[in-house]
Amino acid sequence: MELTISQIKKKSLASLKGKWGMGVGLTLIVFLITTIVPTIVEVFLSGGFSVWIDQTEPPLIADMVNLLISFLFIPMTVASYWFYLVIARWNDPKISDVFAVYKEWELSLKLIGTSILVGIFTILWSLLLIIPGIIKGISYSQVFFLLRDNPQLSALEAITESKIRMKGYKWKYFLLNLSFIGWAFIAIFTFGIGFLWLTPYISTANATFYNELIAPQDNEDAETPDLEL
Template sequence: MRISELKKKGLESLKGKWGKAVSLMLLLFLINVILPYIVEVIGSGGFVQWFDQEGTPLWSDIFGTVLSIVLIPLTIATTWFYLDLVRKGNPEITEVFAIYKDGKTSLKLIGGSILQAIFIFLWSLLLIIPGIIKSIAYSQLFFLLRDHPQYTILEAITESRKRMNGLKWKYFLMNLSFIGWGFLCLFTVGIGLLWLIPYIGTTLAAFYDELIVLQEDEQPIEG
């Protein structure tokens, strides 16, 4: 399937669902961006004290780090939301936040995200290009964990690497094709991202559903 067809499928999956997708993005923006500022202002004793402080308090940095880790399952559940849309489902926003009801899965997603980041970082120590290649090779990790919850993190990473053989360049070009839209969003002061991110998300989900799932009959590599 060509990149244009994957993007078309991504857009088609959002028909009649744009309201949900944009609302979810707005909620994530409030949680990821606005909430840390609100906490920092309150913790500083008010807006005036916060505005006058010279640096970011240590407790604020710690809070931001912990929040980033806690929000990992929510971010991944959002990509699963897009996958449901591509598969002609009708997911609700509440399903994204319901990921925290399953503590075991949430911890697994956090562990997978951290391990993935470590692997990419180690490859990047060689040169930036190997790091980019490996980040693409591991890109299907969380979609695979959605469809195969029995996989261990290492099995899912290895399976992602295996199934991306021959598809890495297409995946890279597909992501690159959104750069123009990204520049246009700058003229909307970032507001356009509320629509662009779901478009990208459903296209990435379509890539997985159309190209990666086709290899389902192959046996996963152990390790």
């Protein structure tokens, strides 16, 4: 019997027991890295702090460099998803594993390329209407979990596999994430500090969703003969 949204959330909270500290620590580390590094780059390429503090817009070169840096952050972000998948599977993750992904440069390039493809496909669908773009974004939501369990898949195969396996689950995935909106408002009222705890909760819930509903699907039913996007 499939888990309900409430059961998924309860199971994610149970798996987080004793691991909240690591989740909060990882959230803080990732936030600091993705915030401080681009700021340092912008200050440096603007000609120093005194110039940067007075400027209304950063120089074009700073925007270009930070765009490149944002691509380099993708493997870290994906490895963070995998960190919470380890928790959802009742194992003990290590924060260092999130950054160890960069030791495998081929994997890192694959994750960057996959993320770019997902972004392009989602944007193209969004050009038609916002709703189709959202639906496709949800369809592609399991791509990186699937790559974690099936590293032999190419980027296009993982995207198609996610789309196939999410049939019948898109609405539940949407409602699962929507159910956190109240907590998000509370986190905002705490000047964002609450997100240090909310992010691990949401991430573990999404990992539990994958582990309980998507991963167990029979491989024969999840074959991808056509790369339909």
